[in-house]
Amino acid sequence: MVADPNTYSFDTRAIHAGQEPDPETGSVIVPIHQTSTFAQDGVGALRRGYEYGRTGNPTRTAMEQALAALEDARHAQAFASGMAASDAVLRGVLRPGDHLVLGDDAYGGTFRLIDKVLADWGVDYTVVPMARLDEVRAAIRPETKLVWCETPTNPLLGISDIAALAELAHGSDAQLVVDNTFATPYLQRPLALGADVVVHSTTKYLGGHSDVVGGAAVTNSDTMAEQLFFLRNSTGASPGPFDSWLTLRGMKTLSVRMERHCDNAEEVVTALRSHPKVTSVYYPGEPEHDGHELAAKQMHRFGGMVSFTHADGEQAALDVAARTHLFTLAESLGGIESLIEHPGRMTHASVAGSRLQVPDNLVRLSVGIENATDLIADLRQALE
Ligand SMILES: Cc1ncc(COP(=O)(O)O)c(C=O)c1O
Secondary structure, X not given: OOOOHHHOOHHHHHHHOOOOOOOOOOOOOOOOOOOOEOOEOOOOOEXXXXXXXXXXXXXXXXXXXXXXHHOOOOEEEEEOOHHHHHHHHHHHHOOOOOEEEEEOOOOHHXXXXXXXXXXXXXXXXXXXXXXXXXXXXXXXXXXXXXXXXEOOOXXXXXXXXXXXXXXHHHHOOOEEEEEOOOOHHHHOOHHHHOOOEEEEEOOOOOOOOOXXXXXXXXXXXXXXXXXXXXXXXXXXXXXXXXXXXXHHHHHHOHHHHHHHHHHHHHHHHHHHHOOOOEEEEEOOOOOOXXXXXXXXHHOOOOOOEXXXXXXXXXXXXXXXXXXXXXXXXXXXXXXXOOEEEOOOOOOOHHHOOOOOOOOOOEEEEEOOOOXXXXXXXXXXXXXX
């Protein structure tokens, strides 16, 4: 590709940014550089800057360049998982005595990392509903260094105002981190709205095929990028070449997949809304959803995640999750195949008893890209 990839539209960047044909062989697809180390032409004379696989790998670099291009960012650092990326951001910024503000509907694993690991290292936190800016403002203290926001949230699909949160955080010398896993850069670009760092579980929509675990942190700050690079290299939280390659391959079709995820989710929501056994449907595309207007402003569309509550309580919700055929009962989300889960017993078991506890009659769907009519029929028979 001749021009700067960043001048192209999103779909084109997804396929070309960081992915020039291999200069030596012409390989159109970025090779999987399955190696742990790199030959040096003399002590310290590195070819293209690579020395050791934990520190850097060309396949990983290609994936990082593509992701940075999709988020319109200067830097993206890939990690071995979403949690490894979150850990690096948290430890990159926070020191003992520091404080962070966290949403009351955050991913359970993020809460566990903060509550069970960072708290022991002297980091304090306050949990607030991120959509309530007055509560966020009240929770920020002089020691607050980070505001951690997920939007849409997992599993209740809450929406927070990224631009307003960035203003609040920056007014107190804190940084805003946005976990953009649910939206992906195709639907939402938090850095453009003022966020300092975006984190991803690339395991989800970016990889998109449920065949790889990975994470990434994306930023425009050179200092933050250097810190993340240092931490990843120091702790060894680097993704392998094949995992980086799978993620890169998934990212190429992100826009096509996201459009279909959104189409299917909208149809599933329409079907659920009129079902007598469904009490509430959580989807930001719904005009009645608390965050709908905001979502329409800061997102391109509303995503493929849908949650709902069952009229007959927890056991009935568990039964639905056990009875679907096309929706596979499994943790995770964002793959081409539809998944169903019970957050209270599965992904969010770690928040039981905390302010982040989720309703016990809640079912979460990751709506895949199968035929929408088939998906709806599957849900209907499971709800009977
Ligand atoms: C919103 C969100 N952030 C972060 C993570 C953690 O990512 P990983 O499982 O890749 O470590 C998850 C995992 O489900 C998630 O849903």
